[in-house]
Amino acid sequence: xxxxxQPLKKPSRAGKAGRSGTQDDIVYAHIFExxxxxxxxxGTKLSEEAxxxxxxxxxxxxxRALSRLAHEGVVLLRPNRGAVVASPSVEEARQxxxxxxMVEKAITELAVNHSTADDLAELRKMVQDERDSxxxxxxxxxxxxxxxxxxxxxxxxxxxxxxSFQRSLVSQTSLIxxxxxxxxxxxxxxxxxxxxxxxxxxxxxxxxxxxxxxxxDHIDSKLNLDEESASDDLHAVFSHLLQTKGKNQR
Amino acid sequence: xxxxxQPLKKPSRAGKAGRSGTQDDIVYAHIFExxxxxxxxxGTKLSEEAxxxxxxxxxxxxxRALSRLAHEGVVLLRPNRGAVVASPSVEEARQxxxxxxMVEKAITELAVNHSTADDLAELRKMVQDERDSxxxxxxxxxxxxxxxxxxxxxxxxxxxxxxSFQRSLVSQTSLIxxxxxxxxxxxxxxxxxxxxxxxxxxxxxxxxxxxxxxxxDHIDSKLNLDEESASDDLHAVFSHLLQTKGKNQR
DNA sequence: GCACTCGTGCTTGTGTACAATGCGGCCTGT
DNA sequence: ACAGGCCGCATTGTACACAAGCACGAGTGC
Numbered sequence: 001x002x003x004x005x006q007p008l009k010k011p012s013r014a015g016k017a018g019r020s021g022t023q024d025d026i027v028y029a030h031i032f033e034x035x036x037x038x039x040x041x042x043g044t045k046l047s048e049e050a051x052x053x054x055x056x057x058x059x060x061x062x063x064r065a066l067s068r069l070a071h072e073g074v075v076l077l078r079p080n081r082g083a084v085v086a087s088p089s090v091e092e093a094r095q096x097x098x099x100x101x102m103v104e105k106a107i108t109e110l111a112v113n114h115s116t117a118d119d120l121a122e123l124r125k126m127v128q129d130e131r132d133s134x135x136x137x138x139x140x141x142x143x144x145x146x147x148x149x150x151x152x153x154x155x156x157x158x159x160x161x162x163x164s165f166q167r168s169l170v171s172q173t174s175l176i177x178x179x180x181x182x183x184x185x186x187x188x189x190x191x192x193x194x195x196x197x198x199x200x201x202x203x204x205x206x207x208x209x210x211x212x213x214x215x216x217d218h219i220d221s222k223l224n225l226d227e228e229s230a231s232d233d234l235h236a237v238f239s240h241l242l243q244t245k246g247k248n249q250r
Numbered sequence: 251x252x253x254x255x256q257p258l259k260k261p262s263r264a265g266k267a268g269r270s271g272t273q274d275d276i277v278y279a280h281i282f283e284x285x286x287x288x289x290x291x292x293g294t295k296l297s298e299e300a301x302x303x304x305x306x307x308x309x310x311x312x313x314r315a316l317s318r319l320a321h322e323g324v325v326l327l328r329p330n331r332g333a334v335v336a337s338p339s340v341e342e343a344r345q346x347x348x349x350x351x352m353v354e355k356a357i358t359e360l361a362v363n364h365s366t367a368d369d370l371a372e373l374r375k376m377v378q379d380e381r382d383s384x385x386x387x388x389x390x391x392x393x394x395x396x397x398x399x400x401x402x403x404x405x406x407x408x409x410x411x412x413x414s415f416q417r418s419l420v421s422q423t424s425l426i427x428x429x430x431x432x433x434x435x436x437x438x439x440x441x442x443x444x445x446x447x448x449x450x451x452x453x454x455x456x457x458x459x460x461x462x463x464x465x466x467d468h469i470d471s472k473l474n475l476d477e478e479s480a481s482d483d484l485h486a487v488f489s490h491l492l493q494t495k496g497k498n499q500r
Numbered sequence: 501g502c503a504c505t506c507g508t509g510c511t512t513g514t515g516t517a518c519a520a521t522g523c524g525g526c527c528t529g530t
Numbered sequence: 531a532c533a534g535g536c537c538g539c540a541t542t543g544t545a546c547a548c549a550a551g552c553a554c555g556a557g558t559g560c
Contacts, residue, residue: 022329023514047541047542048541048542049540049541049542057514057515058514058515058516059515059516059542060513060514060515060516061514061515063542063543064317067314067317071321073411079272079521079542079543080520080521080522080541080542080543081521081522081523081541081542082541082542092410095408095409095410095411095412096411098409099356099409099411099412099415102352102353102356103352106349106352158345159345159348159349160342160345161323161345161346161349161415161418161419161422162345162349164418165349165411165415165418168411168414168415169411172411272543273544274543297511297512298511298512299510299511299512307544307545308544308545308546309512309545309546310543310544310545310546311544311545313512313513329512329513329551330511330512330513330550330551330552331511331512331551331552331553332511332512501560502559502560503558503559503560504557504558504559504560505556505557505558505559506555506556506557506558507554507555507556507557508553508554508555508556509552509553509554509555510551510552510553510554511550511551511552511553512549512550512551512552513548513549513550513551514547514548514549514550515546515547515548515549516545516546516547516548517544517545517546517547518543518544518545518546519542519543519544519545520541520542520543520544521540521541521542521543522539522540522541522542523538523539523540523541524537524538524539524540525536525537525538525539526535526536526537526538527534527535527536527537528533528534528535528536529532529533529534529535530531530532530533530534
């Protein structure tokens with residue numbers, strides 16, 4: 001069991017629930033980051049006690065964080081058997097992508113109508129960060145930041161339920177990308193993000209949606225979901241056997 | 251404060267997470283049911299200790315249940331100030347309905363392609379139950395069952411992320427209906443549900459989607475979201491003042 | 501008479517101890 | 531030697547006790 005947890009680096013920016021720093025959120029954000037940046041491999045056991053020691057908090061806090069992560073689908077909670085990093089099957093990946101396509105379309109249309117100048121400025125800044133990460137060679141941060149771009153876009157759309165759903169979809173997508181990405185191409189090209197912002201700023205709904213749909217095409221064309229990527233990752237291959245327990249996910 | 255909690259009637263069917271009966275799920279399902287059937291009014295405080303005594307479990311269990319309910323949006327968790335039954339504002343209601351329209355459309359299309367004979371049979375049975383509830387005059391159960399119909403439809407669509415999102419949307423919709431419904435008309439007419447099943451069984455996607463869209467129209471035409479329903483419900487009127495604290499919403 | 505402040509009580513937040521459950525190794529019998 | 535069952539260990543599930551924070555009310559000064 002290769003626990004490659006690292007001993008509590010700085011809180012970074014805490015990505016998502018970045019507001020106020022209740023212990024709870026800090027732990028959540030750290031584990032979340034670690035998973036998305038692939039410092040924690042799919043299938044890795046997440047022991048409550050071990051995590052508690054690492055973060056210097058009791059199991060109570062860890063448990064809440066894991067619960068949240070499970071809700072978003074990046075962690076699998078197996079009754080009486082602990083939590084593991086989720087390893088989405090190909091079928092699950094397809095379902096996530098289908099849902100994302102639908103949501104991104106709606107979000108794009110809403111963003112065209114509702115995004116403010118501030119929203120757009122922030123979005124541009126995020127694309128900058130993303131580009132920086134890639135040029136720095138930090139693939140993990142790149143994956144995470146490109147996800148956060150899509151999340152920020154959802155916020156610009158000003159629809160609370162969609163934001164929260166998007167949060168979950170983006171998390172899972174990042175996990176899928178980390179697991180299935182073929183080659184080392186930039187997976188979520190910032191150029192496309194930039195063009196998208198331009199189209200939204202121009203309030204050109206048709207163009208924006210079009211760009212977004214192509215963007216989605218590009219993302220999943222870069223994954224090899226068609227053949228189960230062979231013996232590359234034994235865990236992923238048998239994950240559906242190992243972890244299909246009693247979750248709500250069919 | 252009028253705690254109209256009633257002392258632990260039978261588990262009923264536990265509606266949603268009906269599988270296995272861990273204490274956790276039981277408590278969750280009971281509170282969920284009580285809220286959707288309007289035995290718990292929006293704004294009602296949900297004290298952990300009180301609930302614990304009622305259900306005969308410790309606060310730990312209650313807390314998890316409340317956390318799940320908060321995730322679905324039917325309960326509002328205010329840090330250090332306890333949980334209350336959510337009372338969605340008109341704006342929140344609009345956002346939920348927008349999202350639902352989008353999701354129901356996708357679900358309908360998927361269900362046309364993926365629903366099995368078993369799915370359809372179960373759906374028909376649920377519509378029966380729904381009709382029975384209304385003829386019995388049990389409005390609360392009717393609201394809940396019509397919601398469960400839409401949830402079952404999502405399951406027939408065979409897309410896990412959509413199912414879980416739909417669960418949250420249906421819950422919130424039920425709450426909104428309970429809060430804003432004008433008059434006493436049957437709000438989610440079973441006739442429309444039946445026609446929808448027929449169209450799906452006939453694999454007529456265009457018709458099915460059409461019916462679903464009209465169904466959505468009917469639902470929100472029955473609500474008076476346009477004027478804040480006057481002094482009818484003092485709680486609802488001032489809820490945005492009382493509860494807008496630090497939630498992730500917008 | 502009004503407003504501000506301080507004290508008190510209740511509710512929630514967190515840590516920890518104990519119980520229950522599943523897992524793996526060991527032993528025994530065939 | 532291998533299969534099956536038994537027992538001990540580790541990890542999670544639950545409850546409880548203590549700490550902290552907020553709300554309400556009484557009292558006092560202006």
